[in-house]
Amino acid sequence: MSESIQPDVTVDSRGATCPGPLMDLIGKVKKLEPGTVVELLTTDSSSSHDVPEWVDKAGHETLDVVEHEDEGYWSVFIETTK
Amino acid sequence: MTERIVIVGGGTGGTVLTNRLTDELAHEIDAGDVEVTLVNDTPEQTYKPAFLYVAFGKKTMHEARRPLSDLVDLRHANLLVDRVTGIDTESKHLTLAKDDGGLDYDHLVLAMGANLDPDEVPGLKEGGHHFYGPNGAEKLRDALAGFTEGHVVLSVIGVPHMCPAAPVEFVLMADAWFRERGIRDQVEITYTYPIMRAHGIQSIADWATELFDERDINLETFFNAEEIDPEANVVKTMEGTELDYDLLVAIPPHTGSELVSDAGLGDDGWVEVDKNTLEAKNADDVYAIGDVADLPTSKAGSVAHYAAGTVAARLASRVRGLVPTETYDGKTICFIESGMDEATFVEFGYGDEPVVREPSQLLHWSKLAYNESYWLTARGLI
Structure with a gap:
């Protein structure tokens, strides 16, 4: 599925430890219009779980979480709903 | 030729660095080989950890301020009270609010802190x-x-x-x-x-x-x-x-500095640096310490303090033509009040999970004692 997702915005938080990636995403989402697709790049494994938890809590939608095993990072795709 | 080191920001990082440099390089400064200039937009430093105590009526703002001229060694460092309005890392030049001529540098250290x-x-x-x-x-x-x-x-x-x-x-x-x-x-x-x-x-x-x-x-x-x-x-x-x-x-x-983003040193106003050498990733001969540096650790005074020591050692090596070897490992120390008469503290480096010790009255007194002796840190003594 993820190969077909074309993000409107990419947040590159690779190298940042928790809660950096989530805070980077929250800061970005604050400024986006509904219906924006965001790809969060993170090397922090816990963020691949914590970010979808916040996305759900905030009423947005997690589209996919993709692990790039060879490169050692995750892509978390979300879509803003409000 | 004189090597000009310019430090922007007279908070903890800026004053510790100035004092470490003037102490380490006093001989070279006396010989005219090195010049150290600290630029700050006010003539005094405010000790920000005091704000928490001010809120509870336990300290006054008067106690939290000292003139920078009392904190740095003016025999060996220039103190310039002016506001930097632009950074050109290509020509190695700073524009200033008051001085039309601006300021040239050979080595620049940014220590402007964070903004609300x-x-x-x-x-x-x-x-x-x-x-x-x-x-x-x-x-x-x-x-x-x-x-x-x-x-x-x-x-x-x-x-x-x-x-x-x-x-x-x-x-x-x-x-x-x-x-x-x-x-x-x-x-x-x-x-x-x-x-x-x-x-x-x-x-x-x-x-x-x-x-x-x-x-x-x-x-x-x-x-x-x-x-x-x-x-x-x-x-x-x-x-x-x-x-x-x-x-x-x-x-x-909080935000970083527009000076930083305008100079291409970091998109969000925090200077992108190598976390160990504190050297800017997007310009030569530029360093950042303290809150303005985009480091994967806390924006705390202890981080500015220890990072300043690293940059002082690296700059001393540079001006002497030696290979800098000193690095910053993310050392961070925070006292944490857990009431009005007890506290704990944590110490950690990059990637470490700190251990929170049992709170005690002794640690509370230690925090209060450090608040009083902080000005010795600013002077580069502890």
């Missing part, structure tokens, strides 16, 4: 207090002094922010302070944090959560304030929740 940006959240300036600046701390002191009943909400809005332990300290101190005044049963206290736990560092979050539970302090997580209604006294969040308050104490959003 309360306008990012509508209603925050009108509806919220804070203790992250001198005026805010004094206003909060007055508000707390007159507060006898109702709901105190401490909301961490801005992350990253200066002194990451201070919000936890504030509610634990407020709890003890209201108990001392005999009105704790008339005051509800709530602490909110943007992510899924009470603090960015797991062990501090675990420790704080247990204490909050013991002391009847409410905890709200995944709480990102996006609007304050100062008329209705309500915090509205990105998550769709609302929280009523009688006294809102917010940690305002």
Whole structure:
């Protein structure tokens, strides 16, 4: 599925430890219009779980979480709903 | 040829660095081989950790300020009170607000700290207090002094922010302070944090959560304030929740410096640096220390202090034509008040999970003693 997702915005938080990636995403989402697709790049494994938890809590939608095993990072795709 | 080292920012990082350099390079400075200039937009330094105590009437702003001319060695360093308005890393030139000629450098260290940006959240300036600046701390002191009943909400809005332990300290101190005044049963206290736990560092979050539970302090997580209604006294969040308050104490959003983004040194105003050498990634001969540096650790005074030591050693090697070997390992030390007469402390480096020690009165006294002796740190002595 993820190969077909074309993000409107990419947040590159690779190298940042928790809660950096989530805070980077929250800061970005604050400024986006509904219906924006965001790809969060993170090397922090816990963020691949914590970010979808916040996305759900905030009423947005997690589209996919993709692990790039060879490169050692995750892509978390979300879509803003409000 | 004289090697010109320019340091922008006279906070903890800037003054420690100036003093370490003038101490280490006194011989070269006397010989005219090196020149050290500290630029700051005010003639004095303010010790920011004092703000927390000002809010509870335990310190005054007068105690928290010292003239920079008392803190740096003016026999070996130039002190320039001016505001830097532009950084050109190609021509190695700074433009200044007052001096039309500006300032050239061979080595530049940025240590301008962080800025508050309360306008990012509508209603925050009108509806919220804070203790992250001198005026805010004094206003909060007055508000707390007159507060006898109702709901105190401490909301961490801005992350990253200066002194990451201070919000936890504030509610634990407020709890003890209201108990001392005999009105704790008339005051509800709530602490909110943007992510899924009470603090960015797991062990501090675990420790704080247990204490909050013991002391009847409410905890709200995944709480990102996006609007304050100062008329209705309500915090509205990105998550769709609302929280009523009688006294809102917010940690305002922080920003880096426009100088940094304008100079191409970091998109968000924080200087992108190598976390070990503190060298800017996007320009030669530029370093950043303290809060303005985009480091994967806390924006704390101890980080500025230790990073300044690293940059001083690296610059001393550079001007002597040696290969710099000193590196910064992320060393961070924070005292954390856990009431009005007890405290703990944590120490950690990059990637470490700190151990939170059992709070004690001795550590509380140690924190107060350090607050008094801080000016020796600024002078580069401890």
